[in-house]
Amino acid sequence: MATIDQPLPAKAATMREEFSWSESLYNWVATVDHKRLGLMYVVSALVFLVIAGIMASIIRLQLAFPNNHVIGPDTYNRLFTMHGTTMVFFVGMPMVAGFANYLVPLMIGARDMAFPRLNAFGFWIFLFGGVLLYFSYIGGGGLSGAGSAPDVGWFAYAPLTERAFSRGASTDYWILGIFTAGIGSIASAINVIATAISMRCPGMTLARMPMFVWVMVIDSWLILIAIPPLTAAQIMLAYDRFLGANFFNTQAGGSAVLWQHFFWIFGHPEVYILIFPAFAILSEVIPVFSRKPLFGRPAMVAAVIAIGFISLGVWAHHMFAVGMTAWSNTFFAASSMLVGIPTGIKIFNWTATMFGGKLRMDTPMLYCCGFLFQFLVAGLTGIMLAVSPFDWQLHDSYFNVAHFHFTLIGGLVFGLLVGMYYWYPKVSGRMYNERLGKLSFWLFVIGFNTTFIPQHFLGFLGMPRRIYTYPAARGWETFNLISSIGVIFQIAAVGLFAWNVVYSAIKGKQAGDDPWDAWTLEWASTSPPPEYNFEKLPVVRSSRPLWDLKHPQDPDWKFGQ
C-alpha cells in the first residue's frame, strides 16, 4: 500500500487561484478528480432541476383555473414529457452519480475512484445526452417539420412512438438523449462498485464500510441490471423508427404491451435507484445529529439488499389497467406490498436511532424529519396503489401523481437537500446560513404539502393525469387552485436555498474540517479536501473511525464493532 510520508502542498484550493480564467476552465473540463466530477454532476443536475421546475410551474399555472389557456395542448404534452424525462434522467440520475462520486472515495479512505478517466467519460457523455434531449427544441422538427420537443410522455408508450404516429425527429431525440445518458450511468455505476470493492483503506472491511457506501453500491447494482432493459427497448424502438422493424408495430403482429413490460422492468427499479441516495444520506446524517450510532446497522444493509431484490419483480404494478391475467395481477400486487416490509424496517430504524438521542435540530436534521413524515405518506399511498382493484379505480389519476411526487420530492429531493446542507461545509469550506436554511425548510414543507396533498383528493374526484385543462363545475377548481398556490412557496424555498449556497460560499464563516463532530472519514480530510484527499492513507478499526480517534479511551473496536 503506497503511502506518502512527505507532506504535500497544503491546500489545492489556494493553488487554484493562481490560474487564469481559461486555465481554470481547462482544468475543470480536463479533470479526472472525483470531487470535481461529483460537483459538476450535482451542479448540472441543479441546472436541469431549475429548467424542469420552471416547466412544472407553467403546468401548475395552466391548471390553476378551469378552461385556462396559458398554453395549448401540444405545448402541454411537450412540457410534461420534458418535465418527467428531465427530472428522472437529468436530475435524479446525476444526483446519484454526483453524491457517490464525491463521497464514496472520501468515506472509504481512497485517493480517487477505481477508474478516474471512465468517470470523466461518464460525466461528459451524460451531459451530452442532456444537450441532445434539449436540442430537440431546435432540431426536433426533423425534415418533415412536425413537432419540436418529445411529446410522448416520459415512458413513451408504443405504438404512439412509432413512425406513423410520431412524425419528425422529436421521439428520436428522446431515444438518443436517454440512451446516451444511460451509458454514463452505467459507467459511473461500474466505477462506484469497483471503488468500494477494490479501493478501501486498510482495515475498512465490508462490515465497517459506512452505510452511505453500502447503499450506493447496491444502488449501482440496480443501475447495472435495470438500465440495459431500457437501452435494449430503445434500440428496438430506434430499429422500428429508422429501419422499419416490427417490434412494437401491432399491424405486423408486434406487441405494444411488450414495450410497457420492457419499460417498467427498467422503470420500477429506477424509482428505487432514485430514492436510494436519500436512504444513504439519511443513514449518515440521522446518527450524527442524534449523537448515537445507527440503530440496527446489519438490518439496514439487509433491508436495502431486500428492496433491491424485490424491486426487480414488481414492474407490472404499473400495468394493472392493461388487462393482464388475474394471476399476474395477484403476483404483482403481492410482490409490491412486500416492498413495504424492508422499507418499514428502515423507517423504524431511523426513528429508533433518534429515540433517546441528544437531537440537534440543525437544517439537515429538520429535512430528515420532513423526509420521514412525507416518505411515510408516500409509502402508504404506494401500498394503496399496489392493491390492483384500487389501482383500477385511480390509475392515471391525480392520486397517482400525488403519490409519486411524495416519493420523489417529499422523499428524494428532501433527502438530497439533507445531503447538500450536511456536506456543504466540507465541499465549500464555509458554513451555510442556518437562519436562511431553516426558513427555506419551512417554506418548502409548506409549499410542497400545499401543492401535493390536494392532488390526492383530485384523484379521488376523478381528475385524470395529462389533461391540459378541465371544465368548471366538476369540483376540481378549489383543489387545483390550492395546489398551484403551493408552487409559489416552493419557488421561494428553492430561491432561498440557491441564495444561501451562493452567498455562503463567499461570505459564510469558515467551517473547519469537522463542524458536525461526525464519525466518517471524509471529515478527517480538510474542507475542501485536497486533490489527493488524504496525506497519509488512514487505517480503520471500526465503522466509526473518527469516533475512535476522538475517544481513544473508549473506541468502538473495543466492543466488537
Added chain:
Amino acid sequence: MAATVTPADVGALEREWTLPDRGTVGIILLMITESSLFTIFVVAYLVYIGRSATGPFPKDVLEVPIVASICLLSSSLTIVLAENALKRNQVGRFKLWWLVTILLGGEFLTATGVEWHHLIYKEGLTISTNLFGTTYYSLVGLHASHVIVGLFFLLLVMLVSLMGFPIQHQERRVKFLSWYWHFVDAIWIVVFTVVYIIGR
C-alpha cells in the same frame, strides 16, 4: 477484531491488506450489465416466435451454422492456449495461438455475413419483412457487433505485439480481453439455442 489492537498490529494490517483487482471487478461488472442487455433481446425473440404474419419462416430459410459455431467456440480454447503461452513468457507461441483465435473469429463473422447475404438476396428476408426478420437480425446482429468489438481488440493486440511491443508485460489486460471473448462465446451458445434450436 480482537479487543487489543496495538500499533504493531496496525502495521501488519497495512501490509497484509489486499483487495480484489479493480480491473477484474470492472470486467465482471461489464459482463453482468451486458447480460442484462442480451436478456431483453432474447426475451423479445422468444415472445415473438411463431408470431410472424407473413413468411419467410425460420424453418424454411434458416440453416444451422455448425461450422461457424465450432469455429467460435474453439477460439475460446485457442485464446486460453495463447494466454498460457504468455504466462510462460513464450511470445512466439502466444502470437501463433492469438492469430489462430483471430482467424477463427473472422471465420465466424464471415459465415454470418454469408448467411445474411443469402437471407436478404435469396430469401428476401430483411429486418422489416416480418417479426422473424426483426428479431433475428437484431439478436444475431447484437451478438455479431460484440464479436466485431472483440476482433478489433484482438487485432490491436496482434498488431502491437508484431510491432515488437513487450506484450508479456500486459498479461493482466490480455486476461481481461480473453474473459470478454469467453463471454461473447457463452452468449453465442444462448443465441444459438434460441434462434436455431427453439426458434426453428
